[in-house]
Amino acid sequence: MKGSERKFVGLKEIIIVVLFSVLTFIVSMVTALPFAASVHLQLYAGYSLMAIISGPIYVLMISKAPKVGTQVLFFAVKGLYMLIMGQVLTGIIFIVGGFICELIVMNDGYHSVIRSGAAYMLHMTLYGLGSFFPVLFLGDTFRAQLLSRGYDAEAVETMVSLYSSPVIILTVVLCLCVASALGMFIGSRMMKKHFVPGGAV
Template sequence: MAEEKEAEKGTAPVSNRGWGVREVVTAVLLSALTVVIMFAGSMLTMFSYDFAMVASGGAGVFLAAPVFMLMVRRVDRFGVTCVFTTVTALLFCTVGNMLFMLPFYVVGGLLLDLVFLRTSQRRQSSWWATGAWTTFSGLYLLSTLIPYLGNMDAYVAQAVQERGFDQAYVDAFFKYYGNPAWIVAIMLITMAVGFLGCLIGRALMKRHFERAGAL
């Protein structure tokens, strides 16, 4: 991957072009695909509430990492992560998450772009994309706690009533997310698994995406 090596050395050409229809459509479609994969990954852990509380976020970011990395390189525009996080927040709102999560995701995505992916050289480097996704993985885990910050008991009671969660789910939730030590541990696990997913994404881009002309 000569382009990636040049990007990591900072010698790859800089793309000064703005967003076009093609880039917007590609970013939105790949963002939606990434979120769907994250949902699917999370659902795979639901055979056990205890396992799901620890691993659902990690399963999602692990499976979705290669698509995110493909999107960053394919779109190659500043703000691609912000588009992804905005689409993520909007889709999450359709399944019951609160609209006040939207600013968290939009601002978080913009910060990730500024820190990790502000230049074309960085967007063409899988390591910078890995840094962005690994950081997003931790923020994604923390974002799931936003609805509970005001009144956790009241929110959980509402979730039980509206979504049909049983008492076993509630007990498992409080066991892990009512304990700061568990929250930190789960966040670190999620980030580590997101990082591993990026390593797989890096290998896939080398072996398959470039051959298929996706890059």
């Protein structure tokens, strides 16, 4: 197979990417739990922790599957979950995000720390902003949903204003970018310390 090195993901890479995507997805759920008591803590600390822990997973994944289609699949798994959970808009945004990430790493971008890091940053930022999309794009529907489920109008307004505040969105984006960079750095260190000597790549 060496002679005909494929550019696109094959079955082996699909398995690798799906497995690691599932792991990052589980990490995102686990890291959200300790901070569930406060929206602010969850948005800043929970999301940052998610981006830091997912960094090594991403680094190992792209070193095992540096092919065209990896980024789309990486996002598509989360998009698929969102679609199963009825979050159609977020699912579609994730899939579109996957294609943008794919463009960033096109033409050997996996060998560039900056380009692969930028794709990871975008991935984590879009994934973190996933909880903002229903408020940002479907504000009235989201409001009506919460009200119909028995929430007090004042509490709903507080929630909507929180999730549509530009300052909060920018702060979350900033936190996610810094945490993603840190995650990539930790991932690269782990790669040299554990995964390459351990024969994982």
